[in-house]
Amino acid sequence: MEWGNYSPLEYWVVGTELSAMNDIIKLNCDRRIRRGEWRSCDEREAVERAERFEWLRDKGAVAVASGRVGSSAGRNGHRNWGIHFFSSSLPPGFSDLFNTAGFEAQKTSFHEYFHAVQHAHLLTTSQDKRYRDINYAGPTWFMEGGAEYMAVVGSANSLEAGRLEEIIMEGKDVWDPLHKMEWKLRNAIDNKTNLCPNIAFKDVDYENHCGYLAYDLGSWAHAYLAHKYGPDILLDTFYKNNEQLGWEGAFSLTYGMPSEEFYKEFDEFINWPEVTGKATISKHEGQHTLEDQLAILPASLRASKP
DSSP, X not given: OOSOOXXXXXXXXXXXXXXXXXXXXXXXXXXXXXXXXXXXXXXXXXXXXXXXXXXXXXXXHHHHHHOOOOOOEEEOOOGGGTSEEEEEOOOGGGXXXXXXXXXXXXXXXXXXXXXXXXXXXXXXOOHHHHHHXXXXXXXXXXXXXXXXXXXXXXHHHHHHTTSSOXXXXXXXXXXXXXXXXXXXXXXXXXXXXXXXXXSOGGGOOTTSTTTTHHHHHHHHHHHHHHHHHOTTHIIIIIHHHHHHHHHHHHHHHHHSSOHHHHHHHHHHHHXXXXXXXXXXXXXXXXXXXXXXHHTTSOHHHHSOOO
């Protein structure tokens, strides 16, 4: 309802029980064979999928045993099957075993679904081209940051419009989108300044230790672009031209400037601190305060609960 129907899709959620995991491994394999996508459950891709499900089961089991929130979800293909294929470990927000807000798991579902929106506009069947060719699909920050920002805004809009009912369980944290975005900004600045000072934002990807900057700083990059050029321009202009023009061409057409110019402009908006020894000072004292930065967010995010 928020972005349109980009089905068909499958969303597989793996719990923590070994027998249940084995049941869905068999269910998935039977489905793949019935649809003509696999020949047997012993072929390489089937074995890799079973290993992926086991990894997800273990992820959830470790989180439950330790009491520390941990989960993983992702879109894993498959254009060549004619579907979007998602898999997820136990979503902490949907369980009463953790105090994390239930809405956090709902937001994650929005994040993953927006990957379906993104990939539906890319016609290649090559997984390598989709995930590694930044000139085609774009850098990691654009894909992950876009999905994260649109998920926060889209889920908040759906909640406000009554299309989505917030999961509220006794003892769970309350979802606060403004606080979430503020935390993302603070976390991104801290990590970029102290952990990844030598990795440019545009080069952040899944292969380096700064990968999570793509989610936190990337969501703010999209917030900045949406504020400056309008909330609908990503879907109405960028993705409609991505396949034909490539990422850089579609970016320039949509936002009226090449990406290199945007990076400089966005750096000024973030107002990166300057680190000297153990002291951190502002490079632009009095400019772009936290209040200024939060003010660019949509009203649905800034109307936080008390």
